[in-house]
Amino acid sequence: MKQAIVARTDIGMGQGKLAAQVAHASLSAYEKADSQRQRQWKDGGQKKVVLKGESERQLHELSEIADGQGVPNALIRDAGHTQLEPGTVTALAVGPAADDRVDRITGDLSLF
Incomplete structure (x- = not known):
């Protein structure tokens, strides 16, 4: 079980902003998972990777793929403060989901 968080590199977020957005995404997708996935992921150490995303369009496309494959996911929109x-x-x-299911969606992306 793992979770992949894809953060945009094209909008110039500072390190603190990036960390906050990654945290929002992780928690939001976790909350969309069923209780069995939540438990398995928590018991397995909450493995996650942060990957580079190049555009808003790419994130929407990945989200649609995840939806189509029944993998929990969450797109994060900034409040603008x-x-x-x-x-x-x-x-x-x-995710969280089985490693291979997450990799089928995000496996071509580079580590952040």
Whole structure:
């Protein structure tokens, strides 16, 4: 079990903003998973990777693939209180799910 968080590299988020958006994405996708997946992922150490995303379009496409494969996911939109315009898509979390299911969706992306 793992989770992959894809964060956009094209919008110039600072390190703190990036960390907050990744955290929002991770928790939001976790909350969408069923209780069995939640338990398995928590018991397995909550494995996660952070990957580079190149655009808003890419995150939407990955989310649609995850939806089609029944993998919990969450797109995150910034509230716009600091660095970004309100509604800016910043990150996508895919999973928790079996490693191979997450890899089928995000396996071609580079580590952040």
